[in-house]
Amino acid sequence: MSESRTFQKESITVAFMMQQLRETVGVEIEPLNNAEEAPERDVTEGNLHRPGLALAGYVELFTYQRVQILGNTEHRYLEHLDASKRRAAFRNVTQFEVPCIVCTAGNEIPDPLLQQATDAGIPVYATPLPTVRFMSTLRGFLTDQFAPQQSVHGSLVDVYGIGLLLIGKPGIGKSEVALDLVERGHRLVADDVVIATKRDESILMGSGTDLVQHFLEVRGLGLVDVRAMFGIRAIRFQKRIEVVVNMHLWDPDEEYTRIHMVEDTHEILGVELPMVQVPIIPGKNITVICEVIAMNYLLRHYGYDPAEVFTERLRERIQQDDARRPRRGIEYFEHDYE
Numbered sequence: 001m002s003e004s005r006t007f008q009k010e011s012i013t014v015a016f017m018m019q020q021l022r023e024t025v026g027v028e029i030e031p032l033n034n035a036e037e038a039p040e041r042d043v044t045e046g047n048l049h050r051p052g053l054a055l056a057g058y059v060e061l062f063t064y065q066r067v068q069i070l071g072n073t074e075h076r077y078l079e080h081l082d083a084s085k086r087r088a089a090f091r092n093v094t095q096f097e098v099p100c101i102v103c104t105a106g107n108e109i110p111d112p113l114l115q116q117a118t119d120a121g122i123p124v125y126a127t128p129l130p131t132v133r134f135m136s137t138l139r140g141f142l143t144d145q146f147a148p149q150q151s152v153h154g155s156l157v158d159v160y161g162i163g164l165l166l167i168g169k170p171g172i173g174k175s176e177v178a179l180d181l182v183e184r185g186h187r188l189v190a191d192d193v194v195i196a197t198k199r200d201e202s203i204l205m206g207s208g209t210d211l212v213q214h215f216l217e218v219r220g221l222g223l224v225d226v227r228a229m230f231g232i233r234a235i236r237f238q239k240r241i242e243v244v245v246n247m248h249l250w251d252p253d254e255e256y257t258r259i260h261m262v263e264d265t266h267e268i269l270g271v272e273l274p275m276v277q278v279p280i281i282p283g284k285n286i287t288v289i290c291e292v293i294a295m296n297y298l299l300r301h302y303g304y305d306p307a308e309v310f311t312e313r314l315r316e317r318i319q320q321d322d323a324r325r326p327r328r329g330i331e332y333f334e335h336d337y338e
Contacts, residue, residue, distance in 0.1 A: 031124065031126075050071060050074065064098045067100055068098050070109070090109075100123045103125070147198050150196045152206075154166050155190065157182070157290075167245070167247070172249070172280060179216055190208030194206050203271075246278065248280065250279040
């Protein structure tokens with residue numbers, strides 16, 4: 001099996017951040033000075049900062065390495081100062097190498113202050129979005145950019161809305177099962193290499209690589225372009241990883257789960273995911289089993305656990321006097337002999 005590799009971005013450029021905000025996220029944001037021509041600056045963390053105290057003169061704990069947000073409060077503070085004090089207050093910020101300044105809620109800083117930022121090589125942008133909304137959007141984008149990632153050898157398929165990660169040794173049949181699931185109407189996210197991204201303490205998002213995308217490699221057949229062959233309905237670009245299906249050859253000496261479907265777990269980036277061990281033997285329909293795994297996960301998610309229902313039924317049966325005698329599931333056969 002290919003080794004998993006963990007990686008995380010250390011920085012992104014301001015130009016890249018702004019381009020993605022416009023083109024991918026859909027935020028209306030424009031430069032106020034020659035931001036596109038200024039020396040490139042980097043963003044190194046996902047936290048944001050509103051420099052109210054810095055404008056007032058307290059810079060001892062000023063986190064200048066963060067993106068600086070000037071909202072209504074900061075602009076009103078600057079407006080109530082006279083021209084010389086306004087320049088001095090703004091210099092408290094521009095004396096540091098801040099990545100960039102963003103004016104929110106349609107605010108724009110006066111030309112003298114804009115020139116100060118330009119002379120310091122600080123790009124300044126403006127957006128009509130309210131401050132809280134813009135900060136929430138930008139924080140979400142930066143959280144994604146700086147989230148830890150790990151490459152996982154396997155196939156990720158959306159089955160009934162549940163992200164199933166198929167893992168196992170090379171050649172065990174992961175891609176073949178994924179192809180069969182796609183043919184049955186489910187959606188492929190990635191094959192061979194899945195990039196898992198930790199978006200939250202317990203949330204893992206999965207996607208493919210920019211090279212492989214939605215190609216499947218089937219041994220003996222070659223590459224299959226799922227999008228071209230099955231259409232856009234057969235693919236997804238991202239999906240939360242919720243259940244791991246570990247495919248491996250049948251081992252007669254191993255004890256497999258009989259009643260409880262999910263007991264094992266599989267860790268990716270510190271997140272424990274439920275894992276189902278699926279032994280491979282000739283004639284076993286792994287595709288149908290994967291569908292059942294997804295549906296059973298849905299049942300458990302909505303509060304119904306078939307193992308608990310069966311266990312309770314078994315407990316009640318044992319307590320009866322005639323527990324050793326097997327009983328029919330119905331008490332009377334209707335006239336349907338066929």
